[in-house]
Amino acid sequence: MSVQKTLSIIKPDATERNLTGSINTRFEEAGLRIVGQKRVCLTKAQAEKFYEIHQGKAFYASLCEYISSAPVVVQVLAGEDAVAKNRAIMGATNPANAEVGTIRRDFGQSIERNVVHGSDSPENAETEIGFFFSQMEIVE
Ligand code: CMP
Numbered sequence: 001m002s003v004q005k006t007l008s009i010i011k012p013d014a015t016e017r018n019l020t021g022s023i024n025t026r027f028e029e030a031g032l033r034i035v036g037q038k039r040v041c042l043t044k045a046q047a048e049k050f051y052e053i054h055q056g057k058a059f060y061a062s063l064c065e066y067i068s069s070a071p072v073v074v075q076v077l078a079g080e081d082a083v084a085k086n087r088a089i090m091g092a093t094n095p096a097n098a099e100v101g102t103i104r105r106d107f108g109q110s111i112e113r114n115v116v117h118g119s120d121s122p123e124n125a126e127t128e129i130g131f132f133f134s135q136m137e138i139v140e
Helices: 012-016 020-029 044-050 060-067 082-090 103-107 122-132
Strands: 003-010 033-040 072-080 116-118
Touching: 003 020, 003 082, 003 122, 012 020, 012 072, 020 033, 020 082, 020 103, 033 122, 044 060, 044 122, 072 082, 082 103, 082 116, 082 122
Parallel strands: none
Antiparallel strands: 003 072, 003 116, 033 072
């Protein structure tokens, strides 16, 4: 295990339902520290760039439309094994398949409206953190 950072996004379906605090409590209670956080409205172009790995998939256009439809909270989470730990706290991509007690199972509405995004590897975490944050905005 090692101390890592990972990128988290609290998605529009969560900000619309005022769930930011409830979700942050899950992270903090699991030992992750929020070392960077801001509420932003993504443009369609920013959404398309962020999710460009999914370009060509059937859900890409809808995903980009959705993620730029309302405010999101982008975050840097830090802690032991933060990438895997955050993915465990989030649960499976589809809330219907996520374990009880995970964020997506407890708050998710559909595979698109699935509350949170989290980096899937330390390498992608570095890229995704750099997409949203400057060094000055990350305070450990
Ligand atoms: P996220 O972790 O943000 O990464 C890509 C997102 O695409 C994913 O969460 C889902 O919200 C969304 N998505 C929509 N449809 C699908 C699908 N069929 N398979 C995987 N991801 C999907």
